[in-house]
Amino acid sequence: MTKPDLSxxxxxxxxxxxxxxxxxxxxEITRRDQSLLIRLLGAANGPVRQLRSEKANAAGAVSIVKAxxxxxxxxxxxxxxxxxxxxxxxDTVGFLRVGPILLPVVxxxxxxxxxxxxxxxxxxxxxxxxxxIEPEA
Amino acid sequence: xxxxxxxxxxxxxQDLGRPGFRNIGVTASGAMDPLALKIGNSLLGNETGAxxxxxxxxxxxxxxxxxxxxxxxxxxxxxxxxxRTVQPWCALSVGGGQVLELxxxxxxxxxxxxxxxxxxxxxxxxxxxxSLRGAFGGNEGRFxxxxxxxxxxxxxxxxxxxxxxLAVVDPTYALSDVYPAHEDGAxxxxxxxxxxxxxxxxxxxxxxxQTWKISTQSDRTxxxxxxxxxxxxxxVEMRSHGVVSGVVQVPPSGEPIIQMADANTAxxxxxxxxxIEADLWRLGQARIGSRLRFVRVTHAxxxxxxxxxxxxxxxxxxxxxxxxxxxQAMK
Numbered sequence: 001m002t003k004p005d006l007s008x009x010x011x012x013x014x015x016x017x018x019x020x021x022x023x024x025x026x027x028e029i030t031r032r033d034q035s036l037l038i039r040l041l042g043a044a045n046g047p048v049r050q051l052r053s054e055k056a057n058a059a060g061a062v063s064i065v066k067a068x069x070x071x072x073x074x075x076x077x078x079x080x081x082x083x084x085x086x087x088x089x090x091d092t093v094g095f096l097r098v099g100p101i102l103l104p105v106v107x108x109x110x111x112x113x114x115x116x117x118x119x120x121x122x123x124x125x126x127x128x129x130x131x132x133i134e135p136e137a
Numbered sequence: 138x139x140x141x142x143x144x145x146x147x148x149x150x151q152d153l154g155r156p157g158f159r160n161i162g163v164t165a166s167g168a169m170d171p172l173a174l175k176i177g178n179s180l181l182g183n184e185t186g187a188x189x190x191x192x193x194x195x196x197x198x199x200x201x202x203x204x205x206x207x208x209x210x211x212x213x214x215x216x217x218x219x220x221r222t223v224q225p226w227c228a229l230s231v232g233g234g235q236v237l238e239l240x241x242x243x244x245x246x247x248x249x250x251x252x253x254x255x256x257x258x259x260x261x262x263x264x265x266x267x268s269l270r271g272a273f274g275g276n277e278g279r280f281x282x283x284x285x286x287x288x289x290x291x292x293x294x295x296x297x298x299x300x301x302x303l304a305v306v307d308p309t310y311a312l313s314d315v316y317p318a319h320e321d322g323a324x325x326x327x328x329x330x331x332x333x334x335x336x337x338x339x340x341x342x343x344x345x346x347q348t349w350k351i352s353t354q355s356d357r358t359x360x361x362x363x364x365x366x367x368x369x370x371x372x373v374e375m376r377s378h379g380v381v382s383g384v385v386q387v388p389p390s391g392e393p394i395i396q397m398a399d400a401n402t403a404x405x406x407x408x409x410x411x412x413i414e415a416d417l418w419r420l421g422q423a424r425i426g427s428r429l430r431f432v433r434v435t436h437a438x439x440x441x442x443x444x445x446x447x448x449x450x451x452x453x454x455x456x457x458x459x460x461x462x463x464x465q466a467m468k
Contacts, residue, residue, distance in 0.1 A: 069464055079311065100311055104304060
């Protein structure tokens, strides 16, 4: 089943109409790749719409970090948990382990990890979503 | 080219040393943690024995004068580039003007800064290692000082490192099936009984069973251990004979000395054991005041550990190249 594009004005219009018809104040939909918030505020000349529609790759929004290649997903450097670490690159959201090599996966500038989307030790393929990131506060 | 901005004493250029000249009194030198050196170089696509910086006093700071790649291996010393923390044992590309800073490690002692192409100082007797005792090799035969400028070698087959860098699994974790864990906080060091082992009678067993402490009289030449003394059953007078790193001698005090990277070339103390070569890097990272215990192994067991370590280093080199190639292909 195809997921609807939550940034599509036509879909937003239909959802708003449905909310108004049902007498509901608002709705928030959150998916891995998109989120949408519609809030209907009472006003003298009819309802006012407060809208927030976010795509994964939109600036300032929740976005998805995908696996740059196949590998075993590690949320952190599990090989160094036995000793107190001095170093830990602060924008790293995880690693892909390929044999003895760890490929760091980073959130990018001014981004931080929101949540991981795969369990530690999962074998992921190229392009698989592995983490949600959001702008730093 | 790199410029040393801040350094303590005893930080030197090292490679895998210059074996083969002990007969003329030239110590081998070389990295105290050769595993960290080899893995760092393998990760960067260098020859495994390329020259690196061995850092054992902190803080340490250098500036890159042009774009290159580097990795800090060995002790985790909170390395940062322009103030931004970097993952330990992670090869990264850097630009000209960027500053690498190392702080005091909490565990282990020696960090190794490896560069794409290696440190390009003159090779003396087949090695770029600094011999501090001989005052030759490395950077003018001395330890680094602020203001030193070092050239980097040409990169014959550069890796296209990803922007996120490329790290390596902690060798202790990856080789956990061949490296025993600490026992009650004591480092377990494997050794083979040496020529004069039998001269120590029952004391020989105490050599293996007791825990020894690394004394403050320890450096790159050797580690003096503290513990209940062990003595030969009868006084021994020996002619001086060849000594190599890893040899455990017992002076008249009864407290053993482990010869390390700058080992004496000859000595007359009786030898009770020889630390296996594959375990020397663990000693190289042991801190003064820490404890260790010797475990007796056979030549065959030592060779088995050696094979596993060589295989791991080889795997790092091949896999890093494969990962970089795959990432390039998927761009």
